[in-house]
Amino acid sequence: MKYQNFGGNSTSAIIMGCMRLNQIEKNGAFSLIDSAIDSGINHFDHADIYGDGECESIFGEYLKNNPSSRDKLFIQSKCGIRQGYYDFSKEHILNSVDQSLKRLNIDSLDCLLLHRPDALFEPEEIADAFELLQISGKVKAFGVSNMNSMQLELLRKYVKAPIIANQLQFGPMFTGMIDFALNENMTKPESADRDGMILDYCRLNGITIQAWSPFQYGFFEGAFVDNEKFPQLNRCLQRIADSYGVTKNAIVSAWVLRHPANMQLIAGTTNRLRLNEICQGADITLSRQQWYEIYKATGKTLP
Numbered sequence: 001m002k003y004q005n006f007g008g009n010s011t012s013a014i015i016m017g018c019m020r021l022n023q024i025e026k027n028g029a030f031s032l033i034d035s036a037i038d039s040g041i042n043h044f045d046h047a048d049i050y051g052d053g054e055c056e057s058i059f060g061e062y063l064k065n066n067p068s069s070r071d072k073l074f075i076q077s078k079c080g081i082r083q084g085y086y087d088f089s090k091e092h093i094l095n096s097v098d099q100s101l102k103r104l105n106i107d108s109l110d111c112l113l114l115h116r117p118d119a120l121f122e123p124e125e126i127a128d129a130f131e132l133l134q135i136s137g138k139v140k141a142f143g144v145s146n147m148n149s150m151q152l153e154l155l156r157k158y159v160k161a162p163i164i165a166n167q168l169q170f171g172p173m174f175t176g177m178i179d180f181a182l183n184e185n186m187t188k189p190e191s192a193d194r195d196g197m198i199l200d201y202c203r204l205n206g207i208t209i210q211a212w213s214p215f216q217y218g219f220f221e222g223a224f225v226d227n228e229k230f231p232q233l234n235r236c237l238q239r240i241a242d243s244y245g246v247t248k249n250a251i252v253s254a255w256v257l258r259h260p261a262n263m264q265l266i267a268g269t270t271n272r273l274r275l276n277e278i279c280q281g282a283d284i285t286l287s288r289q290q291w292y293e294i295y296k297a298t299g300k301t302l303p
């Protein structure tokens with residue numbers, strides 16, 4: 001497993017995403033967490049809304065049964081999405097953290113992320129909430145999710161603590177944040193920058209991008225590995241996987257981690273074997289040529 005500096009902590013390049021933890025039976029979820037730790041994962045991603053709190057509760061039960069593991073794990077959660085609307089109000093942020101801590105059975109979150117931009121967000125109010133959370137020891141570090149560069153600029157003008165993470169969807173089949181840069185100064189649809197140069201912004205400001213849904217195509221439309229809709233991509237992944245003696249899942253994670261932005265990959269699988277394969281990708285450094293081969297096998301072209 002590759003580890004990297006995340007806000008002064010050494011955390012795994014592969015994060016276990018806990019969004020689907022309630023989709024398997026409880027003992028299976030506990031075994032999945034054990035397997036993740038055995039594979040070298042020490043970083044876990046939650047959100048107050050995953051399974052309506054159930055995913056955090058399952059993890060909290062795991063920690064209750066394994067109290068000595070708490071200090072070895074980096075636990076982050078997110079808030080700000082409510083039923084039918086977004087809410088970055090101070091009251092909601094503070095309340096959500098209290099609920100998450102209770103469900104997770106812990107005293108403090110290692111990192112809190114704002115989940116998806118609230119059009120009505122007031123940075124002063126967020127700064128206030130973050131300061132209270134930090135002073136009380138309930139949250140150690142802060143990040144965001146799905147934010148563009150100017151939203152981050154606005155937030156960082158007021159929040160004193162560093163913003164250390166931005167979660168964004170990224171994977172071979174979801175590459176908007178790099179497509180436009182490859183097609184710079186052209187009139188093709190891919191030339192449009194829809195995220196305010198977010199990748200460069202994060203690199204310039206030391207914000208770690210955490211790639212969510214890296215195995216999905218579209219917005220949760222399904223996994224592309226072993227999917228007959230993507231024969232060219234699967235052939236290419238298989239050929240490269242064979243050359244390293246690993247599976248296609250490992251090559252997908254190697255592809256995300258090959259980007260010099262030092263992203264982390266959030267794996268959402270509920271399958272222990274698949275999770276282990278994905279972790280193997282963290283030890284592989286793809287060549288530039290292989291990286292581009294995979295990019296092009298998704299059907300994209302270079303100018």
Ligand SMILES: NC(=O)c1ccc[n+]([C@@H]2O[C@H](COP(=O)([O-])OP(=O)(O)OC[C@H]3O[C@@H](n4cnc5c(N)ncnc54)[C@H](OP(=O)(O)O)[C@@H]3O)[C@@H](O)[C@H]2O)c1
Nearest residue numbers: 017018019167212213214215216223225266268269270271
């Ligand atoms: N910040 C945000 O807005 C945001 C949004 C979404 C997710 N997230 C975070 O990102 C994490 C990952 O998201 P995700 O679960 O959508 O990511 P993912 O790892 O791309 O997808 C996992 C899903 O795809 C299936 N899958 C993966 N590889 C497969 C393969 N080779 N063959 C068949 N099925 C495969 C898994 O099934 P199995 O379980 O059967 O393997 C599971 O249903 C979440 O847990 C959450 O922590 C954040």
